[in-house]
Amino acid sequence: MFQILIQGLLLSGLYALIAVGFTLIFSVGRVLNLAYGVSLMVGGYTFFYTAQVLEMPKLVGVLLAIVVGAVFGLLKYRLLVKPLKGDHVAIEISTLILAVVIQAGIILVFGDATKILHSIIDGVWQFGTVSITANNVAAALGSWVLILGLYAFIKKTHIGRAMQAVSMDQKGAAISGVEPDKVNAATWVISGALGAAAGVFFASYTQLSPSMWVAPLIIAVAIVIVGGIGSIIGTLIVAHIIGFMEIITTTLFAAELRGVFTMILIIAVLVIRPRGLFGREEL
Amino acid sequence: MTFRTNLFAGAVALATSAIMATTSFADTVKVGFIGSLSSDTGLSTLRGAEIAIEELNAAGGVLGGKTIELVSADTGEDPTEGIKAYEYLAESEEVDFIISGSIDDVSLGWLPRMVEYQIPTLDTWTSYIGIIDNLVTDYDNYKPYFMNIASDEALATLYIDFGKDVLVDQMGWKSVVILQEDTAFGGAIHGLVAEALAPVAGIEVVDTIVYDVATVDFAPIFSNAQASGADFIYLISSVNSQVVSSQYVKLQVPMGMTGVNVAALGQEYWEDTGGAGGGISTLSPVPSVGFALDPVSQAFVDTYQAKYTSRPKFPHFNGFNAYHGLKQAFAAAEEAGGFNNTSWVDAMLGQDLVLKKDGEMWLRYAFWKPGEIEERTQRTYPHNARFDITAPYDDGAPSMVVIQWNEDGSAGVVYPDKFKTQDFGIPSWVKK
Numbered sequence A: 001m002f003q004i005l006i007q008g009l010l011l012s013g014l015y016a017l018i019a020v021g022f023t024l025i026f027s028v029g030r031v032l033n034l035a036y037g038v039s040l041m042v043g044g045y046t047f048f049y050t051a052q053v054l055e056m057p058k059l060v061g062v063l064l065a066i067v068v069g070a071v072f073g074l075l076k077y078r079l080l081v082k083p084l085k086g087d088h089v090a091i092e093i094s095t096l097i098l099a100v101v102i103q104a105g106i107i108l109v110f111g112d113a114t115k116i117l118h119s120i121i122d123g124v125w126q127f128g129t130v131s132i133t134a135n136n137v138a139a140a141l142g143s144w145v146l147i148l149g150l151y152a153f154i155k156k157t158h159i160g161r162a163m164q165a166v167s168m169d170q171k172g173a174a175i176s177g178v179e180p181d182k183v184n185a186a187t188w189v190i191s192g193a194l195g196a197a198a199g200v201f202f203a204s205y206t207q208l209s210p211s212m213w214v215a216p217l218i219i220a221v222a223i224v225i226v227g228g229i230g231s232i233i234g235t236l237i238v239a240h241i242i243g244f245m246e247i248i249t250t251t252l253f254a255a256e257l258r259g260v261f262t263m264i265l266i267i268a269v270l271v272i273r274p275r276g277l278f279g280r281e282e283l
Numbered sequence B: 001m002t003f004r005t006n007l008f009a010g011a012v013a014l015a016t017s018a019i020m021a022t023t024s025f026a027d028t029v030k031v032g033f034i035g036s037l038s039s040d041t042g043l044s045t046l047r048g049a050e051i052a053i054e055e056l057n058a059a060g061g062v063l064g065g066k067t068i069e070l071v072s073a074d075t076g077e078d079p080t081e082g083i084k085a086y087e088y089l090a091e092s093e094e095v096d097f098i099i100s101g102s103i104d105d106v107s108l109g110w111l112p113r114m115v116e117y118q119i120p121t122l123d124t125w126t127s128y129i130g131i132i133d134n135l136v137t138d139y140d141n142y143k144p145y146f147m148n149i150a151s152d153e154a155l156a157t158l159y160i161d162f163g164k165d166v167l168v169d170q171m172g173w174k175s176v177v178i179l180q181e182d183t184a185f186g187g188a189i190h191g192l193v194a195e196a197l198a199p200v201a202g203i204e205v206v207d208t209i210v211y212d213v214a215t216v217d218f219a220p221i222f223s224n225a226q227a228s229g230a231d232f233i234y235l236i237s238s239v240n241s242q243v244v245s246s247q248y249v250k251l252q253v254p255m256g257m258t259g260v261n262v263a264a265l266g267q268e269y270w271e272d273t274g275g276a277g278g279g280i281s282t283l284s285p286v287p288s289v290g291f292a293l294d295p296v297s298q299a300f301v302d303t304y305q306a307k308y309t310s311r312p313k314f315p316h317f318n319g320f321n322a323y324h325g326l327k328q329a330f331a332a333a334e335e336a337g338g339f340n341n342t343s344w345v346d347a348m349l350g351q352d353l354v355l356k357k358d359g360e361m362w363l364r365y366a367f368w369k370p371g372e373i374e375e376r377t378q379r380t381y382p383h384n385a386r387f388d389i390t391a392p393y394d395d396g397a398p399s400m401v402v403i404q405w406n407e408d409g410s411a412g413v414v415y416p417d418k419f420k421t422q423d424f425g426i427p428s429w430v431k432k
Helices: A002-029 A036-053 A060-079 A088-110 A133-157 A158-168 A170-175 A182-204 A214-227 A232-252 A260-272 B002-025 B040-058 B080-092 B104-117 B129-137 B152-168 B184-201 B218-225 B240-250 B294-309 B317-336 B344-351
Strands: A124-127 A132-133 B028-035 B067-074 B096-102 B122-123 B145-147 B175-181 B204-211 B234-237 B256-261 B281-284 B350-356 B360-368 B401-405 B411-415
Touching: A002 A036, A002 A132, A002 A133, A002 A158, A002 A182, A002 A214, A002 A232, A036 A060, A036 A088, A036 A182, A036 A214, A060 A088, A060 A182, A060 B040, A132 A133, A132 B218, A133 A158, A133 A182, A158 A170, A158 A182, A170 A182, A182 A214, A214 A232, A214 A260, A232 A260, A232 B218, B002 B218, B028 B040, B028 B104, B028 B360, B040 B096, B040 B294, B040 B317, B067 B080, B080 B104, B096 B256, B096 B317, B104 B129, B104 B294, B122 B175, B122 B317, B129 B145, B152 B184, B152 B281, B152 B411, B175 B184, B175 B218, B184 B204, B184 B234, B204 B218, B218 B240, B240 B256, B294 B350, B317 B344, B317 B360
Parallel strands: B028 B067, B028 B096, B096 B122, B122 B145, B175 B204, B175 B234, B234 B256, B256 B281
Antiparallel strands: A124 A132, B281 B401, B350 B360, B401 B411
C-alpha cells in the first residue's frame, strides 16, 4: 500500500505537469497541438546538452531548457499556427509533421541512442521494498510548484484572466479589449515552457530519446479527454487517477498491462460522458 | 554543323558512354551493406566492412584487380524496411555479396529474399538458431547464408555453465526472480533460464515479472522484485536496456542483478546511462567490452579508432565479425572464381582464421560444416560460426563471455576463467 501511495503520487505529479501545458493550448487556442510532446523532447535535450555535455550547473540547465521551450512555443505559434489560423485540420497535420521533422533533427545531432540523464538531485531512500530517489521527489515537487504557479497566474494576473476570457469566448474577449493574438502567443510561450520543464523532469525520471515525444503526448491527450477540455482542476485530478491506476496495475496485476487501463478509461469517457469528467466551463 | 553531323557526334558520345559504363562495371565488385545506418550495431558492421574493403583495395583489388565498391541500404532496424533494403541491393544495385548488421527481427524479414535471389550473405549480429535450423532442413535453398556469430543456442549453453559455476557455487544464490521484456527475445531467453539454466544450476525461479518495452518507470517493478524474496534478479532486456539498468542503479535496488542486457554490450553504455550503469553484468558475444585482444584484433581496433571519431568509438563484436568475415568472403571468392551459391559456398566453408594470444588460440573465425556434430549439444550448426562451448576452448572462440560493468565505468570479463579479467561481484549498495 505504501509503495502504491508514494509511487502513485510521484508519477501523478509528473503526469499533471505534462498534461497542463497541453490543456492550455487546447482550451485557449482551440488547437490540438500534436507537436506538444516535442516541447518535452526539446527541454530534455537542452538540459542534457547544457548540464551533461557542457557540464553547466543543473539549475542553469533547467532554466535554459525552459527558455528554449518558451521560444520554441512562440515560434510554433508565429510560424505555423497563426498563418493557418482557423484551419484546425491543417494545424493538426502541420504540428504532427513538425514533430517528425524535429525528431529527425534530434537524431541527426544527437544520434538515435537512448540516453539517461544525470539525476537533478542525487540520493535514494529505502522503505522496505520501496526505493524512492531524491530526483523523483524533486521532479514531483517541481511539477507541483509549476502547476500551482500556473493556477495562480491564471486566476490572479491580467494576462491570466485574459486567457480565461479567450478560452470562453474569443470574440467576446476581443470586444472587451483583449487582444486574442497576444493572448494566444502568451499561451503558446507558457505551454512551451511548461512542456520543456516537464521534459527535463520526465527525462530525468525515465529516459531521453528522439521518440520520447510520443508517450507524453498520448498521456496528455488521455488526461485532457478524460478530464475535460479547459479544466486545470480536472487535469490534475485525472492525472492522479491515471497515475495511480498505472502504479496499481503494475504492482498488483501485470507490468505489461500498465497502459491498458488508460485506454479503457478513454473509451469509457468518450462513450458515456464525451465532455469529460469535469466538463468544459473555464480554465 | 549539319544535322547529320550532330546526330553522328551524339551517337559516338552515347556509344562511348555505354562502353565506359560497361568497362567500369566490369572493373568493380559490389558489396551491399544491410543494416541500420544510425545505430551502433549497424555502424559497427558497416565500418568493419569499410576497413576490410579499403585494405583489400589498397592491396591491389580482388578477382583480378577489381575494386570493391560498397553500397548501403538502411533498414532503420525495421523488418519492413529491411525487406525493401534487400530488394534494393539485389535489384537496383545488383550486388555480388551482402554483409548484414541487421538485428534478428530484420534478418528474419529479408531472409526469404535471400532465398529468392541466392545472393551470398554474411550476417554478423543476428544469432537466431531458427535460421541455422533452416539450413539443417533446407540446405540447398539457404546455403548462400552464413552467420559468423555463435547462434543463441550456443550462447545459452555456455551461459548455463556461468549459472552453476558463478551464481550458485561462487555467490551462493539459490533463488531468482526473472525480469523480462515483453518480446519474442524475452520469451526465448526466459525459456532458457527457467527450463535450462535454473534447473541445471539448482536455482529456483520464484517469480517472473514481464514488462512492456515502453515502460519508463521501473520503480514499482523493482519493488515487486524485492518483494519476491529472491536472492537475485535475472534481467532479460534487448530494447532500451539502459533505462532499466540506470534505474536499477539510481534506485539502488538492494539485490544483485545479472542477465542479458543488450545495451551493456557496447562501450557507449556508460555514457548512455549517464554513469548509472555500474554493477550490471550480461552475456556477450566476443570480442566484448573488456575483452583482452589478440594483436590482430587490436590492430583492427587501432585502425578503426584512427578512422572514426563518432560513436561507436569502439567496434561492437559484429564490427570484428564484419572485418574478418568480409575478407574471408573475398578469399573464398578468389578460390571459387567469384560469388555464387555453389563453389563459393564450399570455399567459404573452408575459411579458417585462428587468432592467437600469447601462443594459444584466442579467437577463431571459421564455420561449422554441414553434418559436423558439436560434441556437447550433439547437433549440427551448418554455416554458423565455429564456436567452442567446452573448456579449455581450444577448438574455437567461446560462444560468449559474461562481462560486468564496474561503478567506476570500467568493464571486464568475469567468465569463463580462460578469458576472465576480473571477478564477478555485486554493487556496493547491495548487502552480502
